[in-house]
Amino acid sequence: xxxxxxxxxxxxxxxxxxxxxxxxxxxxxxxxxxxxxxxxxxxxxxxxxxxxxxxxxxxxxxxxxxxxxxxxxxxxxxxxxxxxxxxxxxxxxxxxxxxxxxxxxxxxxxxxxxxxxxxxxxxxxxxxxxxxxxxxxxxxxxxxxxxxxxxxxxxxxxxxxxxxxxxxxxxxxxxxxxxxxxxxxxxxxxxxxxxxxxxxxxxxxxxxxxxxxxx
Ligand code: GRF
Numbered sequence: 528x529x530x531x532x533x534x535x536x537x538x539x540x541x542x543x544x545x546x547x548x549x550x551x552x553x554x555x556x557x558x559x560x561x562x563x564x565x566x567x568x569x570x571x572x573x574x575x576x577x578x579x580x581x582x583x584x585x586x587x588x589x590x591x592x593x594x595x596x597x598x599x600x601x602x603x604x605x606x607x608x609x610x611x612x613x614x615x616x617x618x619x620x621x622x623x624x625x626x627x628x629x630x631x632x633x634x635x636x637x638x639x640x641x642x643x644x645x646x647x648x649x650x651x652x653x654x655x656x657x658x659x660x661x662x663x664x665x666x667x668x669x670x671x672x673x674x675x676x677x678x679x680x681x682x683x684x685x686x687x688x689x690x691x692x693x694x695x696x697x698x699x700x701x702x703x704x705x706x707x708x709x710x711x712x713x714x715x716x717x718x719x720x721x722x723x724x725x726x727x728x729x730x731x732x733x734x735x736x737x738x739x740x741x742x
Contacts (some may be wrong), residue, residue, distance in 0.1 A: 528555075531715045534562040534610040536601075536618040541572020542700060543616035543637055543707050548579045550708030557715035562608040564601060566620055582608060588620055598626040614711060615669065624671045632721050634669040635714065637707050639699050641665060641681055646674035651695045654686065660740040662686050662695060664703045666710035668721055677726045679719050680710040685740035 533551075535544045544563060551560045563576035566588045576583045584604050591597035597620075605613070615636040627634070640650040642665040654662045663683040670676035682702035686695060713719035713728075720727050 528557060530557055530559040531611050532561040532609055533558045533612045533614055533711070533715075534564055534605055534608065535560060535576075535614045535616050537563060537565050537570055537572040537616050538567050538619040539570055539572060539617045541570065541575050541616065543614075543703055544572050545575055545579070546704035547614060547616065547708055547711060548576070548581060550712070556708075556712060558612065558711055562605070562610055564604060566597075566601075566618070572617075584608075594620075594623055595625065598623055602626065602629065612715070614707070616707070621673065622669070627669055627671050630669070632668065635666055635679065635710065636669050636674070636676070637703055637710075638665045638667065638674050639696070639703065641683060642667060642674055642678060651692045651699065655690060655692065655695065660686050661738060662699060664699050664706055666707055668726070677721060677724060679714065679726050680706055682706045683738045685738065685742075687741075 535547055537544050548560050550556055551558055560581055563572065563581050563583045565573050565585050568585045568587055573583050573585070586597065586601045586604055588597045591600060611633065613630055613634040615634065640654065641661070641663045645653050661683050663681055665681045666679045668676040668679065682705065684698045684702055718729050720729065
């Protein structure tokens, strides 16, 4: 089995990064985390990556005059580390069409909502404001339009009375940590494939599971 060399791009605490690193320790995991790249030198996730003995690199967006310049520097770092696939995990820079096209079909993101609901930021606040009773998270391929790419996997959680942004975020992040490794595994072992702008799955579905909220 050739394991795909994956870079995780972060800007902050990196809890999803840790879940991917831990999952990739399994001998049968079809990807290896070969690099953690942060655009912020002070991202807490960098220390966690170093503790896990993963190569790290900082490409500080503030040190580059333009977005294109910043992305060229990231691209060069990814090439140096022979990276074949990118996982965005709390990476807080909007990417240009150039970078997205360059990594088309080879870059995924995790978003804390059931897309296409609540693209962008403040997803938990907006879910509470709208009164939805089911919320969750999505792993999707990255396309130029923000949070609009083909969906690879989703996990749903109930919204319960008394929920705050924090309590809802805490419930969703637990599922993010399960969902992201699951999605990466499916992509890298060929179970999930991007075909004509949609994700096709090479295995049968279990259609029996439901989430009723309230039950
Ligand atoms: C997660 O909620 C993720 O869905 C979003 O940013 C957050 C990153 O958290 N894209 P962490 O840095 O992985 O802990």
